Amino acid sequence: MEHKGLDAYGYFEREGSLGQVQAQFKGVVAAARERTGEAYGSRLHSAYVYGSLPRGTARPGRSDLDLLLALHHEPTDEDRDTAEVLGRGIDEDFPEIDGVGILLYGKDRLLSERERHDLGWFLACLCTPLLGADLAEHLPRYRPDGLLARETNGDLADLLPVMRGRARAAATPEERRKLCRAFSRHLVRTGFTLVMPRWQGWTSDLVESAEVFGQYYPERAAQMRAAAAAALDPVADPAVLRAYVEDLGPWLADEYGARHGTKTPRA
Structure with missing residues (x-):
């Protein structure tokens, strides 16, 4: 039977893992974890990596690093400026990647009913935990409906x-x-x-x-x-x-x- 990314009950299986990150990108992911924690400190609830890196399909020099950061509060201009500096620094220091994309959200929005089948699904099913407590524990399971x-x-x-x-x-x-x-x-x-x-x-x-x-x-x-x-x-x-x-x-x-x-x- 074809797998199709679902478990035996028809629910999404979470995509990607840190164990699937290819050897040439492990340094990038480790730096992202360390620098994100340093940049946001107590403002950060949790951080996630998504895209080709945790799926193990990234192409050296062609793929970008994609991060989702959940903050304890709604992002401010200062938070967005921090993300820009953080992303630029990682991109400049690691030629293995071609660009860094950082999504910023407050944790309450990510867990809200309004976002349950958009950002909530995205975090729970397509994002790999990198730092902090995993918000997916507070979200339901999803089907492709x-x-x-x-x-x-x-x-x-x-x-x-x-x-x-x-x-x-x-x-x-x-x-x-x-x-x-x-x-x-x-x-x-x-x-x-x-x-x-x-x-x-x-x-x-x-x-x-x-x-x-x-x-x-x-x-x-x-x-x-x-x-x-x-x-x-x-x-x-x-x-x-x-x-x-x-x-x-x-x-x-x-x-x-x-x-x-x-x-x-x-x-």
Whole structure:
């Protein structure tokens, strides 16, 4: 029987572990743990690493380090400035990675009912504990159902105007490559969660996500496979960004809304 990231009862198995971090990235993760604790001190409740590093699929010099930090309070401007300095320092000191992304949230928000099937699910299922007490102990178990699909990626229609504006404003090849990477990832993951309840499983692998999507929407399969490739090796072609925000993105947003509804509005 195919595994599909679920246990025998159909619940998500937590993705990744520190034991899966490849040898060449262990120093990065150790530094992230130490420096995060030093930077935030008593403000920090817990820290998590997610993405390709704890999945053991990171590519030296190509993959980024992704961290989620849970604070005892809602993040302040000072907390955000600290995160910027922290991320920049780790990125500069470790050529094994290409960038550092840090998400900051107050622990009460992460545990709130409003975020139960979005940030709560993300922490409980896709984040690996790095420092502090694990908030996942206070969260439920999750299944790949329509509610999860709606609350994770059911806001694409609202995001498209922002994506269009960023695509128009990108003036350099490097800016367009960064947007290509971000947009590609978002669209592939949204395409996967669109079909996730029907497929009844989970994967974070972008290539596999595109293939699963293509089983249900063969007429769009080639576009999604191309987006998955661009997420791994982004291009600077403005025509690719235009196709995302003018064709694939709007179609995906309409189909998503029709099948799962729209995400509960956030403040």
